Amino acid sequence: MSDVLQTRKLNAGYGDFQALFDVDFEIAEGEVVALVGANGAGKTTFLRSLTGLLATQGQDITFQGAPIAGLPAFRIARLGMALSPEGRRLFPSLSVEENLLLGATVGRNGYWTLDTVRGLFPILREKAAVPATLLSGGQQQMVAIGRALMSNPALLLLDEVSLGLAPVIVRDIYAALPQIRDSGAAVIMVEQDIGTAMSVSDRLYCLQEGRVSLTGRSADLDRAMLSAAYFGKTRDVA
Numbered sequence: 001m002s003d004v005l006q007t008r009k010l011n012a013g014y015g016d017f018q019a020l021f022d023v024d025f026e027i028a029e030g031e032v033v034a035l036v037g038a039n040g041a042g043k044t045t046f047l048r049s050l051t052g053l054l055a056t057q058g059q060d061i062t063f064q065g066a067p068i069a070g071l072p073a074f075r076i077a078r079l080g081m082a083l084s085p086e087g088r089r090l091f092p093s094l095s096v097e098e099n100l101l102l103g104a105t106v107g108r109n110g111y112w113t114l115d116t117v118r119g120l121f122p123i124l125r126e127k128a129a130v131p132a133t134l135l136s137g138g139q140q141q142m143v144a145i146g147r148a149l150m151s152n153p154a155l156l157l158l159d160e161v162s163l164g165l166a167p168v169i170v171r172d173i174y175a176a177l178p179q180i181r182d183s184g185a186a187v188i189m190v191e192q193d194i195g196t197a198m199s200v201s202d203r204l205y206c207l208q209e210g211r212v213s214l215t216g217r218s219a220d221l222d223r224a225m226l227s228a229a230y231f232g233k234t235r236d237v238a
């Protein structure tokens, strides 16, 4: 399987503050890769660097075989990368359906349409005309993911899906991952909950203070290793 995305020695930050240090990362077609780490470890900064929301001039980021560092966010989106952001960022005055349709205005044609997204999350059909922000937190999360899917991304970035949601809702949402993967998209999921991250991902990276402190196949890792990687030394489980 070929890599959808690869970074080599990615550095990023805010002004004089460096938040990421030499991050080497790759994800192949059809893979679900979790990115975990403590608050402030750099997970969101990493996603922002990939999407072009944070300037990464001169960095080494390859997306579907082409360098993308320094491209504006809308061009990277058009190439097939979509972000479901932390906090969901839905348009409050728009209905569920209108929020979903907005996702289709960038990106490409493909498997994901209003119909297939509603097949994935049937509640979104029922709530089509309801203002998005009147939905429950879990339903809003489904809209945010659905909106990202509407652009038919080759790479879907999920930032903190589980934030503020009950475990049973989180499980329902992550149950959509196999179908998303079958549609051909690779998925990077930022997740605070280690157990969830380990159980739904193929591989995992742990960031600690901006550096990769652990990487490996999720099935080969255990909680003790991961806990150490949150605060401890760099390790690589091949």
Ligand code: ATP
Binding pocket: 014, 017, 019, 037, 038, 039, 040, 041, 042, 043, 044, 045, 046
């Ligand atoms: P969380 O789980 O809290 O979202 P995170 O792993 O996503 O954490 P980031 O949000 O990427 O971490 O933050 C990494 C570092 O960059 C932190 O030290 C944070 O304070 C800093 N940082 C994040 N955003 C900004 C910003 N806009 N300006 C300055 N520093 C920032």
